[in-house]
Amino acid sequence: MELDERKMCILKAVIDDYISTAVPVGSRTISSKYISGLSSATIRNEMSDLEELGYLVQPHVSAGRVPNAKAYRLYVDSMCEGDSLVEEESKRFREDFISRLNQLNDVAAGAAEALSDLTQYASVVMMPKQEELRINSLQLVPINRATALVVVVTDGGIFRDSILHVSDMIDHDGLYAISRILTERLQNKTLREAQEFLNVFVTNAPFEQQVLGGIADLAGKLERQSANDNLKLFGSHHMLQYPEYYDVDKARNVLHALREKIGLIDLLKDNAQSDFSVHIGAESGIQGMGDLSILTAFYEVGHGHRGAIGVVGPTRMPYPKVMNTLRIAGHALSEILTANYNN
Amino acid sequence: MELDERKMCILKAVIDDYISTAVPVGSRTISSKYISGLSSATIRNEMSDLEELGYLVQPHVSAGRVPNAKAYRLYVDSMCEGDSLVEEESKRFREDFISRLNQLNDVAAGAAEALSDLTQYASVVMMPKQEELRINSLQLVPINRATALVVVVTDGGIFRDSILHVSDMIDHDGLYAISRILTERLQNKTLREAQEFLNVFVTNAPFEQQVLGGIADLAGKLERQSANDNLKLFGSHHMLQYPEYYDVDKARNVLHALREKIGLIDLLKDNAQSDFSVHIGAESGIQGMGDLSILTAFYEVGHGHRGAIGVVGPTRMPYPKVMNTLRIAGHALSEILTANYNN
C-alpha cells in the first residue's frame, strides 16, 4: 500500500482542516467540506489506510484523526507549493517589516520594559506629546556608504533614532557638516515646523536634497506615530503566572483588555497633575478593570513636559514593593531625561 | 462600630495572607499563623464585622474572606509604611534599572519582535557571536552637557548604542574629533581588543580620559552580554490564543519551556549551515518540544557572520504562510545588515 493521489488529497484536506479548526477531523467532514464526490465511508477506508501508513493518529477510538509530524513533514515538503503568498501581500509584509526595523526603541519604552521585568507585572508608559517637543540638535551618523543613523535630540531629551537610506555616497565630514547646519536651522522648531521647513528647503546639491527629504519623512513619521500610539504596553504575559488567571478565559480577557488599552490613555492623562497614584480595582473607572489595579508615576522631561509610567496587575498585589519599584523607575527616568534636557 | 486597632491588625493579616496565597483566608489561618493570642472564633466575629464594614468579601458562604478594593485602599494608605524596601535593595534596583536604560534595542531584536507580531507566534533570534565582530567606526553624539550617545558600527553592521555619562562639559566639535581619532585607532579590532587597547591608552586630558574609560566599560558590557544572552525570545504570549493551550497547565509548560530556551540555542547553532529549516514536533530533538514546531531562517551579517531568526508555534500551524513570512524576515534582515556592512 502506498500513497496514491487520492490519499494525498484526503491527507491534505485533513491537515488543512485541522490547521484551521484544531479539532480532530472526521470522515464526514472531509466528505462534505472537501471532497464531495466521495462518501464518508470511502474516506473512512482511506483514512484508515493513512493511519496505518503512519500519517494520521486517532486521539481515541471514536474521534476523528489528527495529523502527525510525518504528515506535516510531507505537507511542508510537497503539498503547499501553490499556497505561497500573492506577490502583493508579500511586498506589503516586506515593507511593513522594514519600516519597523528602522525605528529603534526609545528610552521610555526601555524603562517600561525593565519595570515590567522587575515587578513581574504588566507595565505601561505614556510618552509626552511629541508635537510639543522642540528639536535641540540633530546628528547624522554614517553607518556605511548608503545608510546613516539619524539621532534627534529634543528639549525633552528624548532622542529618537532612525535609519536613513540614501543611494549616494556618504562622506563622514560631509555628514557632520550637514548635521551642524541642520541643527542650527532646526533648533527650537517642533517636529511639524521642522518638516515644513525641510519640505520647502532647496539646495542645489542632489545628495543633500536626498538627505533632507529623508529627514523630513522621518519627522513626519515620528509625528504621526506620536499621535496614536504614545501609549505602550509591556510584559502582559506576566499576568499568566498569577492564580487569578489560571482560568484561561479570564486570562484571555485580561490580556485582551490590556492590549486594547481601553481607557488607560485617559487615566494616564487625567492624573497628570499628581506625581504618584494608585487605582485599585474599579476605582479607575475603566471598564473591565474590576480586578485589576494600576499604579502610575509621572516623570519629567524638562520644559514641563510630563510622561507617565505605570504598573498593571491584579488587585491582589504586593503594593509596597511595587510602589517602591515604580517610584524608583519614575525617578530614574526623570533623572535621565531631565539630565538630557539641562543642556 | 468602627475600626479599632485589633480589627486593623486582623485586616492587615488577611490582606497579607491573601496577597501571598491568592486563596480566601479563613479565621483559623489568621488565628494560627498571624495572631496566636486569639481563637478562631474571636477572629470569626471580627471578620464578620469587617465584612459588614465593607472591607472583606466572602466568595461564598463557606469560604474564607477576600479583601476588597476598599481594604486595599486602606492598606496602601496607612498600613504599609514599614514595608518599604531596605536601602540596599532599593539601590540595587536603581542601578539595575539605569544600566538597562542605557542599552537600546538592536536591529535583530526588533526584527524578531516584528516577526512575532506578524505571524502571531513566538519568535526567537540568535545574534551572531559578538566576540567575532570587528569595529568599523565609532561615533559620539552629544545629547547634552553631561551625556553622549555612543554608536558603534561593526563589520556586521550591527550598531549598538549606549548612553555615556561624563561629568565634564562636552563640546560638539571636540566629540567629533575624538570620534574620528577613536575610529582610526579601533578600526578592525574586536570588542575585546578595543577594550584592552582603551584600558592602556592614556591621555593627559582628564576629560578625554573619562570618555575613553566610559567607552571601555561599554565595550566590556557588550561583550559580557553577548556571551550569555545572544538568544532572545519574543511574543510567547501569542501561544495562549491557540486552543491547544486552553488548558492552563499546558500553557504554563510551554511558556516555561520557551522561557528556559532549553535546547533552542543548540538547534539554532547546529543548523547554521542551511538557510532555512523546519523542525516539526519531536524532530527537533528538544525535550518538551513534542507538540511544538520551530522554523528557522538564517541571516547574513557580512564577513560571513551568521545569525538565526525563527518562529516557534504548535505543530498545527499554517506552514506555508509562516514560512513565507519568515523567509521575508530573514531576507530583509540580511539585506539591512549586509547593506550596513558594504562599507
Place this chain on the structure above:
DNA sequence: ATTAGCACTCTCTATGTTCGAGTGCTAATT
C-alpha cells in the same frame, strides 16, 4: 469578653450515566 461546640452551607472531587460523534465491518449497489 472570649472560646468551645455544633449545626449548617457551599464548593470540590469522585463516581455514575447518558448522549453523540465517529469508527469499522458487512452486505448491498453500481
Place this chain on the structure above:
DNA sequence: AATTAGCACTCGAACATAGAGAGTGCTAAT
C-alpha cells in the same frame, strides 16, 4: 472491483448525584 448504505460498537464530553471538607454563624459555657 470499487463504492456506499447501514448498523453495532466505542469512548469522550457533558451532566447529574453523593460525600468529604472547609469555613461560617450562633449559642452556651467559661
